[in-house]
Amino acid sequence: MNAVVPQGRRPRHLTAGRIGIYAFLATAALFFLLPLWIMVVTSLKPMEEIRMGNILALPAAMTFEAWTKAWSSACTGLECNGISVGFWNSVRILVPSVILSIIVGAINGYALSFWRVRGANVMFGVLLLGAFIPYQVFLYPLVRIFSLTGIYNSLTCIVLVHVIFGLPTMTLLFRNYYAGLPIELFKAARIDGGGFWSIFLRVILPMSTPILVVATILQVTGIWNDFIFGLTFAGRQNLPMTVQLNNIVNSTQGERAYNVDMAATMLAALVPLVVYFVSGRWFVRGIAAGAVKG
Amino acid sequence: MSSVSVRDVTVAFEAVQVFDGLSLDIQEGEFIVLLGPSGCGKSTLLNAIAGLLDVAEGQIWINGKNVTWEEPKDRGIAMVFQSYALYPRMSVRENMSFGLKMARTPKPEIERRVARAAELLQITPLLDRRPDQLSGGQRQRVAIGRALVRDAAVFLFDEPLSNLDAKLRNELRVEIKRLHARLGKTTMVYVTHDQIEAMTLADRIVVMKEQKIQQIGTPDEIYHRPANLFVAGFVGSPQMNFIKGRIENTGEGLSFLSGERRLSLAGYQFAATPLPGREVVLGIRPEHLKISGAGTWPGFKVDIVEPMGADTVIWCSDGAGSVQVRIAGSRRPAPGESVTLHVDPTEVSLFAADSGERL
Amino acid sequence: METISIRAPSVASSGTRIRRSVRTRLPAAFALLPTALVVLVVYIGCMLWTVRLSFTSSTLLPKLDWVGLAQYTRLFANDRFLTSASNIVIFGTLFISGCLIIGFLLAVFIDQNVRGEGLFRTVFLYPYSMSFVVTGVAWQWFLNPGLGLQKLVRDMGFESFTFDWLVNQRMAIYTIVIAGLWHGAGLTMAILLAGLRGIDSDLWKAARVDGIPTWRVYTSVVLPLLRPMVITATVLLATGVVKLYDLVVAMTLGGPGIATEVPAKFVMDHLFERNNIALGTAAATIMLITVVSILAPWIYVRYIRPQGRHA
Numbered sequence: 035m036n037a038v039v040p041q042g043r044r045p046r047h048l049t050a051g052r053i054g055i056y057a058f059l060a061t062a063a064l065f066f067l068l069p070l071w072i073m074v075v076t077s078l079k080p081m082e083e084i085r086m087g088n089i090l091a092l093p094a095a096m097t098f099e100a101w102t103k104a105w106s107s108a109c110t111g112l113e114c115n116g117i118s119v120g121f122w123n124s125v126r127i128l129v130p131s132v133i134l135s136i137i138v139g140a141i142n143g144y145a146l147s148f149w150r151v152r153g154a155n156v157m158f159g160v161l162l163l164g165a166f167i168p169y170q171v172f173l174y175p176l177v178r179i180f181s182l183t184g185i186y187n188s189l190t191c192i193v194l195v196h197v198i199f200g201l202p203t204m205t206l207l208f209r210n211y212y213a214g215l216p217i218e219l220f221k222a223a224r225i226d227g228g229g230f231w232s233i234f235l236r237v238i239l240p241m242s243t244p245i246l247v248v249a250t251i252l253q254v255t256g257i258w259n260d261f262i263f264g265l266t267f268a269g270r271q272n273l274p275m276t277v278q279l280n281n282i283v284n285s286t287q288g289e290r291a292y293n294v295d296m297a298a299t300m301l302a303a304l305v306p307l308v309v310y311f312v313s314g315r316w317f318v319r320g321i322a323a324g325a326v327k328g
Numbered sequence: 329m330s331s332v333s334v335r336d337v338t339v340a341f342e343a344v345q346v347f348d349g350l351s352l353d354i355q356e357g358e359f360i361v362l363l364g365p366s367g368c369g370k371s372t373l374l375n376a377i378a379g380l381l382d383v384a385e386g387q388i389w390i391n392g393k394n395v396t397w398e399e400p401k402d403r404g405i406a407m408v409f410q411s412y413a414l415y416p417r418m419s420v421r422e423n424m425s426f427g428l429k430m431a432r433t434p435k436p437e438i439e440r441r442v443a444r445a446a447e448l449l450q451i452t453p454l455l456d457r458r459p460d461q462l463s464g465g466q467r468q469r470v471a472i473g474r475a476l477v478r479d480a481a482v483f484l485f486d487e488p489l490s491n492l493d494a495k496l497r498n499e500l501r502v503e504i505k506r507l508h509a510r511l512g513k514t515t516m517v518y519v520t521h522d523q524i525e526a527m528t529l530a531d532r533i534v535v536m537k538e539q540k541i542q543q544i545g546t547p548d549e550i551y552h553r554p555a556n557l558f559v560a561g562f563v564g565s566p567q568m569n570f571i572k573g574r575i576e577n578t579g580e581g582l583s584f585l586s587g588e589r590r591l592s593l594a595g596y597q598f599a600a601t602p603l604p605g606r607e608v609v610l611g612i613r614p615e616h617l618k619i620s621g622a623g624t625w626p627g628f629k630v631d632i633v634e635p636m637g638a639d640t641v642i643w644c645s646d647g648a649g650s651v652q653v654r655i656a657g658s659r660r661p662a663p664g665e666s667v668t669l670h671v672d673p674t675e676v677s678l679f680a681a682d683s684g685e686r687l
Numbered sequence: 688m689e690t691i692s693i694r695a696p697s698v699a700s701s702g703t704r705i706r707r708s709v710r711t712r713l714p715a716a717f718a719l720l721p722t723a724l725v726v727l728v729v730y731i732g733c734m735l736w737t738v739r740l741s742f743t744s745s746t747l748l749p750k751l752d753w754v755g756l757a758q759y760t761r762l763f764a765n766d767r768f769l770t771s772a773s774n775i776v777i778f779g780t781l782f783i784s785g786c787l788i789i790g791f792l793l794a795v796f797i798d799q800n801v802r803g804e805g806l807f808r809t810v811f812l813y814p815y816s817m818s819f820v821v822t823g824v825a826w827q828w829f830l831n832p833g834l835g836l837q838k839l840v841r842d843m844g845f846e847s848f849t850f851d852w853l854v855n856q857r858m859a860i861y862t863i864v865i866a867g868l869w870h871g872a873g874l875t876m877a878i879l880l881a882g883l884r885g886i887d888s889d890l891w892k893a894a895r896v897d898g899i900p901t902w903r904v905y906t907s908v909v910l911p912l913l914r915p916m917v918i919t920a921t922v923l924l925a926t927g928v929v930k931l932y933d934l935v936v937a938m939t940l941g942g943p944g945i946a947t948e949v950p951a952k953f954v955m956d957h958l959f960e961r962n963n964i965a966l967g968t969a970a971a972t973i974m975l976i977t978v979v980s981i982l983a984p985w986i987y988v989r990y991i992r993p994q995g996r997h998a
Contacts, residue, residue: 401898
């Protein structure tokens with residue numbers, strides 16, 4: 035009965051199983067994309083259309099009015115200068131925080147993995163434990179300390195806080211990376227007469243590009259997305275974008291302008307989204323490397 | 329009846345064609361070794377036979393059945409892998425019986441087969457251990473045991489000993505050979521890049537390079553009558569000596585000529601008699617060069633002496649080039665000494681300089 | 688004589704070596720000093736200070752009196768705190784198990800050699816790059832009964848459809864879980880997928896030769912191998928659970944009523960808005976104790992026990 039002689043490639047049937055796989059993935063993709071879709075279309079609609087129409091529908095009369103309003107004139111509490119204020123605040127917080135926390139992390143990781151300093155491992159252990167402890171345990175005393183030194187509610191203060199709480203992850207990240215480098219390299223540099231700083235700057239740092247990229251991705255998204263530190267330490271003049279967004283959305287009086295809310299949300303999500311799409315696989319590498327594992 | 333038959337098979341990865349119409353016939357009960365450097369396609373061929381890889385064209389027959397479209401489990405094969413591929417967190421017993429359980433084999437039958445395989449491989453005391461409690465050699469035994477319980481007619485080995493250290497490798501190699509003898513009619517197809525494994529285990533060796541079969545033959549044929557320069561150079565350690573030259577017709581028949589040196593080819597079995605003047609490469613195994621008082625080629629100087637225990641390798645040069653000579657260990661010339669080498673034309677190989685094929 | 692003349696300089700040189708090694712290590716110690724200070728002052732000092740404050744009667748300003756466990760007694764009689772505690776248990780359980788299950792399924796389905804794998808991966812993971820505030824605001828809008836999902840379904844003709852979890856006291860915490868899953872499932876997927884890709888391909892081949900069905904390979908062979916990745920993901924997700932604050936603030940502000948209050952928010956509110964430092968620090972201390980008691984067995988298994996186990 036079997037007239038076909040099996041030969042060459044096995045015939046592929048589109049089995050129920052294959053269809054099921056794609057159906058599952060497509061459904062899941064819809065679930066993940068839905069909020070983004072809704073944010074985008076809502077931000078492009080005028081308010082009447084939002085009140086009357088379908089939340090999923092494309093805007094009938096597309097307008098960027100909500101985006102301009104969200105950027106430059108939406109009200110965050112009493113002031114109505116839009117979320118642009120928060121955007122620039124976030125940038126001013128982000129740049130020094132990222133640079134400083136990476137420098138400190140790299141130096142720590144280098145000192146921990148190549149130099150035997152007494153007590154360093156105990157310090158590192160406490161630091162790692164600290165990564166798991168909820169911030170609420172540290173916040174109040176920290177506020178008191180900063181008040182006493184007079185830098186509370188300033189840019190310096192929020193940057194310092196980001197560096198302090200970035201220490202565990204950054205140190206771990208660099209320590210693990212440097213531990214993976216051949217120790218012979220370090221020994222050779224020592225024999226050639228290198229000291230602590232010259233070995234770091236001339237030998238180790240030039241080999242650190244991949245981990246620097248990972249650390250930057252991790253810190254840029256992490257610090258940009260921070261809410262609680264900005265709220266607690268930045269002071270009214272320096273509130274980051276996340277806090278401003280929350281103020282716009284959750285403290286408006288009267289009827290809420292959903293299109294403006296969504297435009298502001300999109301604006302606040304823009305930087306991490308760009309980082310995510312540009313960095314691609316590095317992003318996952320960053321998270322996995324930042325996870326405590328051993 | 330052939331046990332495994334690969335007929336005109338083409339395999340393609342994405343757009344790259346790996347084999348182009350490759351054929352191979354393996355007899356029942358035969359031990360076939362696929363030998364070649366990495367990337368030569370030997371593992372690909374094995375995976376195609378196993379059905380782990382779809383062929384693009386051609387057919388694969390196992391035990392008189394066309395299995396080209398069959399799933400690996402329905403082909404009547406068993407397979408052993410380089411990385412053992414034992415199921416983690418399952419005991420040795422569970423590892424060996426998992427496949428049978430999935431095939432709904434009756435319980436007493438499973439137990440019988442596991443017990444028999446365990447006994448054959450002397451792993452009965454390990455049956456309740458888990459893979460991470462075993463040494464490398466024990467793990468590979470278990471992996472062979474897992475293949476054994478399938479009662480397959482054809483065994484496929486994918487570099488099974490490559491992850492083991494030298495001593496264990498030798499032990500298990502002997503064990504595999506003994507197993508083949510004891511199982512009688514079981515066909516074995518064995519992939520390796522190790523020529524010792526190939527020489528010691530195989531009934532026939534298939535030497536491969538760049539997705540093509542270079543030569544199929546018994547270990548003796550492969551060693552003594554290599555089909556081309558590649559096979560000649562790949563098999564044998566230390567490597568065969570190659571000397572470039574040409575064929576000349578002198579009074580008493582054909583001779584090999586290289587610079588001042590000549591070698592009468594009386595007694596050499598030509599595959600096809602070449603025309604005089606042809607550019608050739610002469611291949612001589614190091615053990616076929618003899619150091620003697622009155623030899624064919626005088627005027628060599630000893631460069632380096634490498635004692636290896638049972639024998640000694642001597643590097644000799646004559647200004648134009650150098651050759652390796654293997655002699656028995658006891659009497660060694662000293663470096664700097666002048667020696668005369670003797671060559672027996674019946675033991676050499678001649679290859680065409682252009683195609684590399686044996687003449 | 689010879690032995691002495693040889694030994695003498697060697698003693699001297701070993702002496703200078705010790706002194707030199709101390710001097711060359713000095714910069715390393717110096718470089719670690721700021722971090723050591725931070726560890727001492729912030730990670731240890733502030734923690735102890737918080738614990739100490741929880742035994743006082745501080746309200747607007749810190750006092751250093753001693754009231755014993757009075758704040759803890761008040762805490763465990765406080766509805767808001769009890770709701771917070773039960774909410775975090777609900778959220779933690781559903782969020783972690785949900786992320787692991789969804790993440791594992793997504794990873795397995797993506798691993799089936801599908802077309803557009805990169806696209807799917809990107810889509811599943813992008814929410815993780817966004818802040819909790821953005822996540823909260825987006826889901827608040829989508830689940831808002833007046834104009835969101837409920838209206839959408841009703842407009843499609845299902846007039847009696849009700850989905851008011853966001854404003855429903857009993858169900859609101861589950862909307863936080865949904866938003867959390869949306870944010871974190873992709874991360875779990877990425878970690879587990881990396882694990883799946885790391886599995887020895889020979890193992891898959893062996894299973895195919897043995898005729899073991901794919902699903903069975905996943906449950907019996909692959910899942911045990913993924914255990915380290917599952918642990919990593921769980922630890923990451925668990926730290927997210929403890930920190931749960933921004934999402935609640937942005938999405939429900941703890942409401943309706945106190946239905947979605949969580950411990951982190953309880954602490955923040957009492958420290959910075961309700962001027963009840965002692966009660967806030969007491970709640971923070973409870974958080975600390977909980978985390979440490981969950982962490983201790985994990986640290987034990989991971990770092991203290993392993994001697995001799997990994998042969």
